[in-house]
Amino acid sequence: MTLTDRALSRRGLLKLAGGTATAGALMGASGCGLLGGSESASSGNGQVEKPNIKVGALPISDLAPLHLAVREGMFKQEGLNVEIVTASDGSAALSSTIGGDYDITYSSYVPFFAAQAKGVADLKIVADCGAGAPNTTVIMTRPSSNVRTPQDLANASIAISGPRTISELLVKATMKAYGVDYAQTEFAPVPFPTMPAALEQGRVDAAILTEPFLTQAARKIGAVPVADTNTGPLEDLPLTGYGATAQFTEENPKTVAAFKRAMDKAVAMAQDRSKVEPLLPEFAKVDEQTASIMSLLKFNSKPDATRLQRVPRLMKEFGFIDADIDVSKMIVRPQNS
Structure with missing residues (x-):
């Protein structure tokens, strides 16, 4: 199974809001993702507000569908040119997103909900990513x-x-x-x-x-x-997802919808392990033998409020946050255009 000076000023707030994110949380890495981290230059198809977007990421297997969407041209088909930027940890990626340096970011749900509960930022969940699976x-x-x-x-x-x-x-x-x-x-x-x-x-x-x-x-x-x-x-606890600021999702609804559609397609394809496994040595930095035997999280794309509500409920139970969060209000609703 990494920040600009503008974002650094928010790093302390993010640490207070929930710390690092997930498997690659403290893995030092920089640069872009698979095959340079972006598709061939695209000016969009005229149907999105922002054709060129940056997505914060970590070098871990959770992100296989994201890299698959780049390689298979799924974003390009939606008029998007996606640059995958590898961050040092989930808080760093979220900090850069709040600061406006990334448009969408991957993180565990803990920093998302902690930042929302403590008023660090108004965040929206763009897409689900991974849920717990046995032996992961x-x-x-x-x-x-x-x-x-x-x-x-x-x-x-x-x-x-x-x-x-x-x-x-x-x-x-x-x-x-x-x-x-x-x-x-x-x-x-x-x-x-x-x-x-x-x-x-x-x-x-x-x-x-x-x-x-x-x-x-x-x-x-x-x-x-x-x-x-x-x-x-x-079992099946939602662990990770993609988020953005409320401002970005409100100003770029067609861009967000295009990102979601591409991720839906990529996650569907990623259910076939043979589509994912060859990519792991390239972006997750594992050897081929490990890639062939490691367990993978359950890949998802469509956030479900009932399932996601389990996370802030646990966070409050164990003292991570004090305030209640209505996850349904954080989920970006799908649109067809």
Whole structure:
């Protein structure tokens, strides 16, 4: 399974609003995405307000449909020239979007909803992206660890990507689902790429690993699962999506609708793993063997308010936000033109 000076002034607000985003949250990377990150120059088809748009992204497998849409010319067919810009983490991408440097951005839902709840920005959900699937985000440990069951996590040190992130939320919710008190648990911020090494060296007792790091840890250090965070009450939990400022969506409704249509087509094609797997070594920076065996999230494109409402509900339950959020008011409604 990276900011301009204008956006940097908002970075602190975004950290307060929810921290880093998802699997690639602390992966340093810069530049554009697959094959230069954009299609051949397009002036649009006259049906969109802004034919050239920048989309903030991370170098992870969640974004396979986005890269697929570029490669297959789906955006071009909608009159869009999409430049995929790789950010350092989800908060950085969201900060750049709020600052106007990106038009649409990928992120986990935690920063989206945290920023909305705290009034950092008025945000809209343009498209859904990925939901939890079995064996894609798992609390793992090293073979020699004394941690073997979820109950063993109560007094353990667990690596998460950062405080107030989707990774912390998933760990705490999973522990609660197993009836485990996390009051004495130590949550250690560790970048996803270095979590396998932290486990191997005994710097943490367990780590929440997502793909491709999950597969890499299993292959390289024999990491073993303690608890799958995408089962039971967290099964099919929406994890990531594409968002934009309310101002952008209001000023560019046809552009947003075109982006959504292209993503709908790409997600439909991405259900065929053979269409996705060859792209992973190019933009997700994994070797071909890992790409062939790693688990993938459940790709989605159409946001559903009922499903998405589960995320801010969990965030409030675990103290990530104080205010209630009506997700239905954040979703951009589809239009046909």
